[in-house]
Amino acid sequence: MGYASTVKMPFGPQHPALKEPEHFLFELDGDTVVGVTPRIGYVHRGIEKALELSTYGHGLYLAERICGICTVAHTCCYTQAIEELMGIEVPPRAKYIRTIMSELERLHSHSLWVGLVAHEAGFDTLFMYAWRDREAILSLFQEITGGRVLHAINTLGGVRRDISPELADKIRCTMEYFEGRVKDYRRIIRTEPTFLKRTRDVGVLKPSDAAKLDAVGPTLRGSGIKEDVRRDDPYIAYDEMPFNVISSDGCDVFARTEVRVEEMMESIGIIRYALDRMPAGVFRVRAPRNAPAGECVSRVEAPRGEDMHFARSDGTAKPERYKVRAPTLANIPALCRMLVGIHVADIPIILAGIDPCFSCMDRMVVVRGGRASGTLQSKRDV
Amino acid sequence: MVVNWARSGSPWLIHFNTGGCNGCDIEFVAAVTPVYDVERFGIKLQGSPRHADILAATGPVTSQIAQSLRRVYDQMPSPKFVVALGTCAVSGAPFRNCYSIQGGIDSVIPVDVYVPGCPPRPEAMIDGIAKLLQRIRGAKK
């Protein structure tokens, strides 16, 4: 039983490997996956409609709740879009604070992810260590913003709280500690043979496929393509920050892990630089209630890749159309490509490899494979 | 007596995200990790609803997930308890008007403990679970 010619194996919506409810229907031939039908939409909450029905100020809190992991990315993207529509310029100090928050978020998100990928590989001890160390970042968040996960710090016209010199010292101090920890992860993932066995040559995504299927973020950079919105299309204060865009040529789960760990080192560098050079002055300007008619595209490099918001205003206090495209959705075609032809036991680790966060994906996705026919478009190329 | 002691001393949890924003979920997972370590209470995370005593649900219930939630709840052997973690799970709050949201967890299954917070800190979650355990311990046969 279970090993007949091709069997269908459901995966989710409630499954220990997915902390979020999603459903994948795998077609198996023995122990090999021959087809994937993602069936998403379990987390579809209707945020786009809600955003169009709420004022710019209230919408900020909905944008923040597109996802609890990259809230800073989404609020940066939201505020940036609305500020462009309103025509307000954010004070430089606020830009620096947003940059610091974005990078802290990258640290927390990537270390969370290192833990998760370890967990998927059955490496619970590393998972525990990574999450323990992540707490240091969360307490920083708590000190800076008053909340551990949803920060409510970005606001239209700047940020709501300042980073005082004492706080800056605390951040530096935590960075010192965290740098040591990241180096330790780097050593562990590069040398632990069982972990390497599970991640090397698993979930291969060729650079040409990655580019054609428009993968984003570490998934793309793990296939050797150096693209990063922070460098290519600088926003907030990134044009003043020195940092390297990390990529790795492995094209497998291990390469994606490596990219993330190295990015953490870069983030620490950016935070230090920004703290040292933070301009003085106000950190918030008043935002008007209404935005004049207009439209704009706003892009942000979230920890998982490029996040894009499109806003169109009509002169009222509410957006006329607000569109969100979050990184996980962009990675789905590439994910389906990776999942075909692999071993069943590798499914969780490959899924985890793109760091899928469905809550943002479903914000809009309505791709639901039909019973027999429906698969994602990528299936067609396979 | 002994039964209540055993039940309150060995709550096994199953986690179910019904459509939340991940904020609650990562805080819930954080509660399992060293800094909060709910295993102190004997709490174990279970993958199968068949093995669980407490359903820890996060997020507003989307129309699509409602049936799955119901099914997971039905699969759990009684006595079973439900903890709604986070404002969304309590009332669906920021999303409660959205067209594909049914509301809080209690719009689908009965809830024993509500833990407001967006997201609740891991301590607040522990507080909610501890209150539930206390109630189980005190329960008359």
Add this chain to the structure above:
Amino acid sequence: MDATEAVRLMCERLGEGVLDARAPRPRRAFVRVRRESFGEAIKHAVLELGFSHLMAITAADAGEELEALYHLVCMDATVLTISVRVPKGDAVLPDMSEVLQNAAIYEREAREMMGIGFDGLRDEAHLVLPRGWPSDVHPLRKDRTYDDLAKIKLELERV
């Protein structure tokens, strides 16, 4: 390629097909084209100008018409938004997954949420949104009010 350059090249190629073209700030270009020139515009941008990365397709409700906005990015991170309008009665666009491999996923989204049909898009089967959601109700259309949608939601719950 920078934004003004992209706008200029698009206008040169499409001529009368362009209804509106702007480059409001560096790295952002908006070009609105006539329905007839739409396919040509996308192909030109993707294949000749190098805007090969499709970020997303936004579907919008513009009163009598529906609008689809294709957000394309090139290597220099310039975002070119090509938009096209179709009347509500005949809201069909060609499927672009020939040139943009990941277009289908966004096209399906646009169809589900806004009711723009895509000629040649497979996976016609089934409806959007939660199970049992009526296939002719597109929640992002402006004429769909919250109360209206809430009624559908209530019906779903009863099932």
Add this chain to the structure above:
Amino acid sequence: MVTYEVLQLIVFPGALFAICLAFLYEWVDRKLFARVQGRYGPLYTGPAGIMQPVADFLKLLSKEDIVPRACDANLFFAVPVMYATLPLATLFMMPIAAPEALIAFDGDLIFILFAFGMMTLIIFLAGWSSASRFSAIGSVRSALQMLSYEIPLGLVLVCPAIAAKSLSVSGIVQWQAANATLGAALQPIGLAVTMVCLLAELELVPFDIPEAETEIVAGWRTEFTGWRLALFRLGRDLEVLLVAALVASLYLGGAQPLWLIPATAMFVVKTAAVVMVFSFVRALFARLRIDQMISGMWKYLLPIAALQVVLVQIGVGV
């Protein structure tokens, strides 16, 4: 006299003692595993959480019992009972309170090996009887895994027997005492191979493939609830004790009194040490994939095990 023997079987060093020890070791394992990860582990159920396994067991007994419609009811009933009683019965062949086990005969080592095989068969039946996809995959994986470790395990386990010229565990313990030596000192390779195979037998990381939570939920146990699950957990704890007792007896001298320390205490100390090594080791690895595990077992472990046999033959021959 008969009552005394019955008492021995039921209370000490028989069933009751074994069950208590098994629960204690589950606690030791969880506690140590948690400490390695920088956590406390169970803390509030009993002093330092020591009653945790008991609470788990009692709670499961008091839970609702669900029998899935699709499953085979008879098997579904029999499997948990067998799973708990088999290791318990096998434990009677382990010297616990004295160098002589309650049941000792020449060849009980073979029986123990057979019992390990049986455990896997029961697991297979368990997964198969519950008619669920995850359970089925779990049990197939379990059987595949057994095929790969059973042979090296059998090979290395006969080495102490060859050295002691006895196929009885008690005999091997007594031989070690008589020669004032330890199996571990004579056959370190054998000990290492045994430990690896037993990690696989117990389905611990890196070989917890049949229970890989992130892949197939709870593997073959997915569908079991209530007292059935309680018995599975008990059987599992007893199996850990059995394995620890086996290692302690064959390689660490087993239940021999040392000066004033009684045999039972030595037994407890040695088995506890083995359990702690297991839980420490399982914290250090990632899970392997089933094909990697099987090929590793055949490629590396089997030759090493064979080498050990040859070495022992040479040692005995000389």
Add this chain to the structure above:
Amino acid sequence: MSIAGEALKQLRRRPCTIRYPVEKAKVPNGFRGMPVWDMQKCILCVLCQNACPPGAIRLIGKGPDAEIEYLLDRCIFCEECAEVCPKRAIAMSHRFELAGFDRSKMAFRFRKDRQVQGQHDAPKTSDSTGKG
């Protein structure tokens, strides 16, 4: 095996766990817990109601009978209300142990002369509020 060094180190160290219900949790200044009202200061201007994104605040009634209703089960602890209040009548307290068995007890009513409370004790305004 490469994690063995760290693992051995852990065994010698005390776990980093905060033994929460036994030990008290430490909450930093500025933490956004449950908002509390100082009705002495409130002028019933409704700005907080308008600012609240999930609609957790409502003004009920008029004149001397007017009450402010605060719905704990809807609040997302965003601090908008405290920020917008012209009289600084709202402050984010440090209270986060808000779990309850009954949702109907999660509504609070505040009146200018007295405070009608739900399940929780009257939040004292001096209660370790973030910003005094």
